[in-house]
Amino acid sequence: MPVKKEPFFWLTLSSAGIILAFILLPLVHVIAAPSMESLWETFNDKDVRKAIWLSISTSGLAAIISLVAGTPTAYLLARKEFPGKRLVESVVDLPIMIPHPIIGIAILSIAGRNHWFGRAIQSIGVEIMGTTTGIVTVLTFVGLPFYINTVKAGLESIPERLEKVSRSLGASQTQTFFRVVFPLAWRSMLAGLIMCCARAISEFGAIVIVAYHPMVAPVLIYERFTAYGLKYSQPVAVWLILVSLALFLGLRFITLPSASKAKTG
Amino acid sequence: MIRIEQLSMDLPDFSLNNVDIHVREGEFFALLGPTGAGKTLILESVAGVGPVHSGRIFVDGAEITRLPPERRGVGIVYQDAGLFPHLNVEKNIAYGLRYQKKTEKKRLDWVKWLMERFGIAPLAGRSVENLSGGEKQRVALARALSVKPRVLLLDEPLSALDPAFREDLRNLLKELHSQLSLTCLMVTHDFSEALFLSQRAAVLNKGGVEQCGGVKDIFNRPASPFVAHFVGMKNVFPACGENGQVRVDCLNLSMPSNGRPEPKYAAVRPEHLLLLERKPVQDNQFGLFPAEIRGMVDYGIFCEVLLDYQDQTLVAAAAKSALMSMGLDAGAKVWVEIPQDRIHFF
Numbered sequence: 001m002p003v004k005k006e007p008f009f010w011l012t013l014s015s016a017g018i019i020l021a022f023i024l025l026p027l028v029h030v031i032a033a034p035s036m037e038s039l040w041e042t043f044n045d046k047d048v049r050k051a052i053w054l055s056i057s058t059s060g061l062a063a064i065i066s067l068v069a070g071t072p073t074a075y076l077l078a079r080k081e082f083p084g085k086r087l088v089e090s091v092v093d094l095p096i097m098i099p100h101p102i103i104g105i106a107i108l109s110i111a112g113r114n115h116w117f118g119r120a121i122q123s124i125g126v127e128i129m130g131t132t133t134g135i136v137t138v139l140t141f142v143g144l145p146f147y148i149n150t151v152k153a154g155l156e157s158i159p160e161r162l163e164k165v166s167r168s169l170g171a172s173q174t175q176t177f178f179r180v181v182f183p184l185a186w187r188s189m190l191a192g193l194i195m196c197c198a199r200a201i202s203e204f205g206a207i208v209i210v211a212y213h214p215m216v217a218p219v220l221i222y223e224r225f226t227a228y229g230l231k232y233s234q235p236v237a238v239w240l241i242l243v244s245l246a247l248f249l250g251l252r253f254i255t256l257p258s259a260s261k262a263k264t265g
Numbered sequence: 266m267i268r269i270e271q272l273s274m275d276l277p278d279f280s281l282n283n284v285d286i287h288v289r290e291g292e293f294f295a296l297l298g299p300t301g302a303g304k305t306l307i308l309e310s311v312a313g314v315g316p317v318h319s320g321r322i323f324v325d326g327a328e329i330t331r332l333p334p335e336r337r338g339v340g341i342v343y344q345d346a347g348l349f350p351h352l353n354v355e356k357n358i359a360y361g362l363r364y365q366k367k368t369e370k371k372r373l374d375w376v377k378w379l380m381e382r383f384g385i386a387p388l389a390g391r392s393v394e395n396l397s398g399g400e401k402q403r404v405a406l407a408r409a410l411s412v413k414p415r416v417l418l419l420d421e422p423l424s425a426l427d428p429a430f431r432e433d434l435r436n437l438l439k440e441l442h443s444q445l446s447l448t449c450l451m452v453t454h455d456f457s458e459a460l461f462l463s464q465r466a467a468v469l470n471k472g473g474v475e476q477c478g479g480v481k482d483i484f485n486r487p488a489s490p491f492v493a494h495f496v497g498m499k500n501v502f503p504a505c506g507e508n509g510q511v512r513v514d515c516l517n518l519s520m521p522s523n524g525r526p527e528p529k530y531a532a533v534r535p536e537h538l539l540l541l542e543r544k545p546v547q548d549n550q551f552g553l554f555p556a557e558i559r560g561m562v563d564y565g566i567f568c569e570v571l572l573d574y575q576d577q578t579l580v581a582a583a584a585k586s587a588l589m590s591m592g593l594d595a596g597a598k599v600w601v602e603i604p605q606d607r608i609h610f611f
Contacts, residue, residue: 164314165347167334169361169412179360183351 027241034235042235051220051236052243058132058216059200062139063193066147069140071189074148075181078155096145103141104209107134134211142203143196150195154188155181190255194248201244266290266448267416272310272320281306281472284320288416288465293442293449295459295480297495298469304452307469308418311450312341324415335364340414344421346401348393354404355380355389361412379407383437399430403437410445419451423458438462456496460484468492488611493532499580500538504531504610511610515577518552520605528610535569537607538581541600542591552603560595561588572601 034042042048077089095103111128112118121128128134158181166176182189204218212219217240225233267288274281281303288294296304309315311322313334322330329337348357358379362372380386383403388396393404402422409417422438423431439462442449453459459466459480467477468491476488487493490501504513506527512519513531545553556572556579568588572579579601593599 159345159347161343161345161347162349164309164312164334165341165343165408166349166360167314168312168337168339168341168414169408170335170364171361172333172335180349 055217074151100205104206139200146195147192150192268323295463295466302469338415340409346405535582539602
């Protein structure tokens with residue numbers, strides 16, 4: 001006879017059920033609401049396709065920038081102890097905590113002509129306000145903490161001794177990174193890219209201030225909602241959800257360890 | 266071969282204080298001490314993968330203190346083997362050969378020879394994650410020796426192994442050391458490993474060297490109560506000397522000093538205490554006193570016998586069969602004899 005379940009078991013089960021319903025109900029409703037005709041019509045809308053592509057390409061670019069710039073920082077935070085480390089970690093986390101319109105305002109305020117930095121980047125032809133560059137800048141800003149924190153956790157799980165052994169066998173620090181650390185950390189780096197990308201694709205608050213045009217998908221959805229109502233914004237939302245889901249599920253599939261590894265691990 | 270001079274480091278919860286160690290060429294040297302004594306820190310600073318705040322390290326007469334690890338010619342084997350989990354056995358062993366000036370064929374031949382020498386040739390293509398502890402350590406040793414280091418550092422290489430594998434690897438280490446004339450510096454907290462493998466040793470405690478010298482000398486003549494306890498000399502008592510005599514008052518012992526410097530302590534190994542069922546005929550025998558057995562700790566082949574004498578507790582070790590034939594158990598009264606030549610004063 002099975003052992004009688006305690007009330008705590010039913011509490012965990014019902015809590016999980018409520019949370020799943022809370023997340024899935026609105027999303028399922030959004031996906032199910034538009035008719036096939038309106039979905040097809042939206043798919044053929046050039047502006048929608050352009051906005052979704054812009055969302056994905058700028059998010060992807062922000063993730064790649066995070067990979068290049070964030071990996072060394074994640075390595076430093078995972079491996080070294082130094083005075084002020086906690087402060088650096090807090091600064092890295094700041095974009096998660098600050099309301100995103102403020103991030104937009106902050107970026108604009110230093111990228112404008114009134115700031116030496118703005119004048120400096122404009123003098124070399126870099127324009128932030130109302131450009132794709134501006135969108136990528138904002139997305140990198142909001143996505144970086146997600147990349148750095150994910151990769152840092154992945155690096156911390158790799159024993160530092162492996163690097164020490166590698167060095168004693170004649171490999172330099174760079175060679176050790178590419179021959180030992182990277183092969184063991186690439187899954188967490190890919191997971192970091194996904195996290196960064198996911199955060200970037202959903203960004204609205206900061207983008208709407210820095211670059212309303214060219215229009216990314218969340219801004220387009222917002223515009224259609226305010227101008228034409230729920231019915232016209234829903235199909236765009238569905239396409240953004242489907243494209244993002246396909247992308248993330250694909251990436252997640254790559255990052256999952258193989259079945260045999262999972263068993264032995 | 267390895268000379269460590271005044272090595273010090275200050276870490277948030279530990280400091281290493283002016284450590285001086287000299288390991289001779291071809292010597293097997295053991296760094297002994299309990300957990301947290303600073304042994305691994307010293308090893309890693311020689312390998313160049315640990316911090317050095319002050320002091321100098323020399324290998325072969327050349328200073329290596331500020332050299333990057335890859336240019337030191339120092340191999341290291343950790344307790345957990347530290348094998349690269351994404352590489353198979355053969356690739357682990359061949360890892361460092363990329364940085365050696367050898368042709369591809371020579372590299373392959375060398376790896377093959379190492380695998381055969383270490384008895385791991387059948388494992389060549391296996392994932393290192395599926396190896397036993399002993400196999401992992403063999404791979405780690407082969408990998409460390411593949412680049413022909415000038416010095417081999419061993420960080421408790423035997424302590425994570427099952428007893429059978431441990432003995433096997435211990436013999437292999439001894440064999441390799443004598444065959445290849447390796448200079449080895451091994452960290453261990455097990456004195457029996459040091460006794461078996463090394464010629465000289467240093468005992469560390471709280472970041473400082475307590476005693477350094479021949480390993481048998483440390484075993485038989487510890488220089489401090491800490492070292493005495495560490496080498497299993499469990500009976501340590503205060504001692505004093507005056508008028509050409511040394512005395513251990515708590516045991517009512519007194520003997521000629523024979524020119525010994527004034528001692529502070531007297532120590533006796535448990536196996537050197539003799540247990541007698543009844544008082545010997547010679548009444549005035551040296552170091553003879555009655556005691557009561559308080560308890561016994563069974564170690565299988567032998568037992569540790571805890572003895573009460575006045576307000577002192579002594580520890581004796583005796584074969585279990587001997588104790589059984591004497592019919593001794595907790596509460597029994599026995600006579601204890603301490604042979605004069607077995608008492609170590611320091």
